[in-house]
Amino acid sequence: xxxxxRGMVIMKLLTLNCHSWHEEHQLDKIAHLVDTIIExxxxxxxxxxxxxxxxxxxxxxxxxxxxxxxxLLQELKKRGxxxxxxxxxxxxxxxxxxxxxxxxxxxKHPIIQHRSFFVSQSEDYAVNWKTRRIIGATIKxxxxxxxxxxxxMGWWHDEVExxxxxxxKMFKKLNWDESFFLxxxxxxxxxxxxxxxxYLLSHGLYDTYNLAEEKDEGITVKGKIAGWSNNKQxxxxxxxxxxxxxxxxxxxxxxxxxxxMVVSDHYGVEAKVNL
Numbered sequence: 001x002x003x004x005x006r007g008m009v010i011m012k013l014l015t016l017n018c019h020s021w022h023e024e025h026q027l028d029k030i031a032h033l034v035d036t037i038i039e040x041x042x043x044x045x046x047x048x049x050x051x052x053x054x055x056x057x058x059x060x061x062x063x064x065x066x067x068x069x070x071x072l073l074q075e076l077k078k079r080g081x082x083x084x085x086x087x088x089x090x091x092x093x094x095x096x097x098x099x100x101x102x103x104x105x106x107x108k109h110p111i112i113q114h115r116s117f118f119v120s121q122s123e124d125y126a127v128n129w130k131t132r133r134i135i136g137a138t139i140k141x142x143x144x145x146x147x148x149x150x151x152x153m154g155w156w157h158d159e160v161e162x163x164x165x166x167x168x169k170m171f172k173k174l175n176w177d178e179s180f181f182l183x184x185x186x187x188x189x190x191x192x193x194x195x196x197x198x199y200l201l202s203h204g205l206y207d208t209y210n211l212a213e214e215k216d217e218g219i220t221v222k223g224k225i226a227g228w229s230n231n232k233q234x235x236x237x238x239x240x241x242x243x244x245x246x247x248x249x250x251x252x253x254x255x256x257x258x259x260x261m262v263v264s265d266h267y268g269v270e271a272k273v274n275l
Contacts, residue, residue, distance in 0.1 A: 008247075009142055009275040011043040013208075015183040015240055016255065016268035017152070020051045020068035021099065029263040030068075034075045036260055037084075037106075040270065044139065045106040046183035046240075048152040049264075050088060051099045063088055069104035083108040089116040091152065092131040102133070103150040103184070109139040117173050119166040120154065130154060130161040134170060136180075146275065147175070151184035156195045163188055163196045171203055174243070179275065181208075182241040185266060190218070190236040200241060208240040208271045212251035220253060220267040240271050247274040 014037075023029055037045065052067035059065050069086050076084050090102035105114075115136040125131040136149040151170075154161040163186075174180060182205065188196025190207070201207065209218050220238035240251070249272040254260050256267040 009144070009146075010272065011141070011146075011275065012040060012270065012272050013044050013046075013148075013181065013183065013240055014040070014042045014254070014268055014270045015046040015048075015150075015185075015238055017048040017185040017238060017264060017266035018068060019049050019264040019266065021053075021066075022049075022051075023264060029261075030071060030075060032261050033255075033263050034072060034079065036254070037072075037076065038079060038081055041108070042106075042270070043108060043141070044137075044148045044181075044183075046148065046150040047104040047106070048150060048185045049101055050104040051094065051101045054093070054098055054100055062090065064100075069106060072106065085111060087111060087114040087116075087135055087137050089133055089135045090125060091133045092125040092129045093127075094129060097126075103135045103152055105135060105137045105148055105150050107137060107139050107148070109141045111137050112140050112145060113138040115173075119169045119173075120161050121165060122161065130158070132161065132166055134173075145178070147178055147180040149174075149180065149182045149184075151182050151186060153184070153186045153188070153196070155187050156192075164199060167196065167199060167203075176204070176243060179244050180242065183239070185238050187237055189233070190239070197239075205241045205243055206245050208242060208246070208248045208273060209236075209251040209269075211246060211248040212271065213248065214250040214252075216251075216253055218251070218253060218269075219256075220269060221265075222267075238266055238269050240269055242273075248272065249274065 052064040056064040088104040120132040221235040
């Protein structure tokens with residue numbers, strides 16, 4: 001047990017691949033997610049598979065009216081929670097070009113800078129559904145900057161867009177002199193030796209799950225889902241990583257019918273960190 005010193009920054013983080021607009025009872029699941037955000041008062045939320053209809057009208061920059069993250073924000077505001085803001089960027093088109101899919105970050109702290117960069121070899125997001133982009137937000141909390149990234153990566157054995165090449169591109173884009181968190185769906189199971197998960201840790205990243213004083217099994221995917229059509233294993237592919245060892249009170253899987261109702265084909269991960 002490590003004592004928390006006065007003045008230490010405590011943050012609650014959430015990452016979720018939300019499989020947006022592909023879920024049955026989607027609006028009910030959005031309402032449940034909003035309930036949980038309000039209940040737990042997350043400082044930073046990283047979302048993947050954040051989609052919007054191509055035909056929908058724009059409301060702010062690249063964001064359209066039915067952008068999943070934007071819908072979340074509007075629901076939060078309806079319930080008197082207007083402190084959250086978002087950054088979003090698209091990664092590729094899906095469903096025969098009827099939807100734009102992207103990654104997002106929501107935070108209740110001031111965003112002082114945001115970044116967006118490709119990690120895939122392809123940058124033709126209108127044609128190649130394996131195009132991948134990472135979005136980052138630097139927030140100000142207690143007069144100090146902290147940077148968070150939302151990541152949705154490719155598969156280790158992918159012949160067109162292998163994970164290793166994407167990770168190498170990502171490593172070059174990150175500012176290793178600052179404290180940062182990589183949150184998201186890394187599409188590499190943490191139990192597999194010699195593949196993507198170990199590759200990430202070998203480059204100086206720490207898994208908050210490993211650092212946590214309290215944790216569960218960490219499983220975020222059970223069985224067959226999109227992208228893992230032949231899967232029969234329990235997978236831990238949704239992660240919260242950081243480049244500096246931090247005190248982590250807990251790492252818990254959420255939206256798994258044990259800790260909140262399922263809202264996606266992935267479960268989420270929440271963590272409480274002391275910086």
